[in-house]
Amino acid sequence: MSKKKFTFKLLFFLVFTDFMETFTHLCFKKSALIDNEVVITRFSEVFVFLQSVFSSPFLWLGLLSVLGTFIIWSTLLSKIDLSVAVPVCSFSYILIPLASIVFLHEKVSLFRWSGVLFILLGVVFVSLSASEKERALE
Amino acid sequence: MKRELVFILSLIALTSICDTINQLFLKSAINSLVSPRGNVKAVLKFIIRLILIPRVWISFLFSVISLCIWLFVLSQVDLSFAFSADSMHYIFIAITSRFILKEKVCLKRWIGIVLIVVGIMVVSLS
Numbered sequence: 001m002s003k004k005k006f007t008f009k010l011l012f013f014l015v016f017t018d019f020m021e022t023f024t025h026l027c028f029k030k031s032a033l034i035d036n037e038v039v040i041t042r043f044s045e046v047f048v049f050l051q052s053v054f055s056s057p058f059l060w061l062g063l064l065s066v067l068g069t070f071i072i073w074s075t076l077l078s079k080i081d082l083s084v085a086v087p088v089c090s091f092s093y094i095l096i097p098l099a100s101i102v103f104l105h106e107k108v109s110l111f112r113w114s115g116v117l118f119i120l121l122g123v124v125f126v127s128l129s130a131s132e133k134e135r136a137l138e
Numbered sequence: 139m140k141r142e143l144v145f146i147l148s149l150i151a152l153t154s155i156c157d158t159i160n161q162l163f164l165k166s167a168i169n170s171l172v173s174p175r176g177n178v179k180a181v182l183k184f185i186i187r188l189i190l191i192p193r194v195w196i197s198f199l200f201s202v203i204s205l206c207i208w209l210f211v212l213s214q215v216d217l218s219f220a221f222s223a224d225s226m227h228y229i230f231i232a233i234t235s236r237f238i239l240k241e242k243v244c245l246k247r248w249i250g251i252v253l254i255v256v257g258i259m260v261v262s263l264s
Contacts, residue, residue, distance in 0.1 A: 025212075025221060032213035046210075053209050093225070097218035106216045112264035118257030119225045125250025126228055 013076055014088040020069040022095045026103055027062030086127035093120050147223060147262060149211050154227035156204035158234055163197035165239065222261040228254050 031053050053059055076085060093116055100106040171187060188194055211220050229251050235241040 025217060028209060029212045029217045032209045049210065049213070050206055053213075059209075093222065096221045100216060100218040104217060106218050108218050109264050112218065112222075112261050115257045115260030115262075115264060116222055118253050118260060119222055120257075122250040122253030122255075122257060123225065123228065125253060126232070126247050128246055128250070 010076065010080055011088070013072060014085060015091065017069050017072050017076070018089055018092045018095055020065055020072070021089075021092045022099050024062045024065040024069065025096055026099055027058045027065065029100075029104060031056035031059035031062065083127045087124045090120055090123040090127075093123070143262065146211060146215055146220075149207055150220060150223045151226060153204045153207045153211065154224060154230055156200045156207065157227045158230040160197045160200040160204065161231060162234055162238060163193045163200070165235075167191045167193040167197070219261060223258055225254055226258055 073085075097106075097108045097113070097116060101108055167188060170191070171184065173184070208220075208224075232243055232247055232251055236243045
């Protein structure tokens, strides 16, 4: 199988799913922001919260984006190895804090960025070990 | 402040556990079928057969629960924090696939998991 061929087009779609994922979580965050002060003390208030979130158009936009990401992602996985796809997609661990700064005006300290770096390295290591398994299967 | 952090982190852990259960059921359902080869028709047939397996419905149920908890978490904390902390599902998935699906987890993967744990701790302290 010529599964190893890694073209520019595939890379483009991989990075595109990163952006889609970032968009998804931005939408989710926007939909959850409707009620600025959410304090849940009783169980019934959970439903009040969910009702307000599910009536937000942002949530449905986010869910649509999840579906789109899923379709592109599963098509991509039939063409390239998971161990190649996952490190490229963990790019969203950087994209999401960046998007939070720009669109949500969150503050991300240098200390937090260093934590993100550790997570990124960890994800790359986890997926590197997957490539060994795939090689063993061939 | 500290207690709130513990509460939010445990909620994030809960969504990660729901995600893990979701993935486990999905994977075990997919494992029980022969994977499709080639054309679109075969893939569609595969998906329809997959949807008919009850385990897939359980998987779907857990992803809905996970989404609801995730939305509540997002209403409480920064997205940049929540998304980083959500990477703990890598840890749960590695542990459960080792013990439930009996997959082999090699040294490199354990190193990756330790790095993720360190990363989450750093992000939570900031």
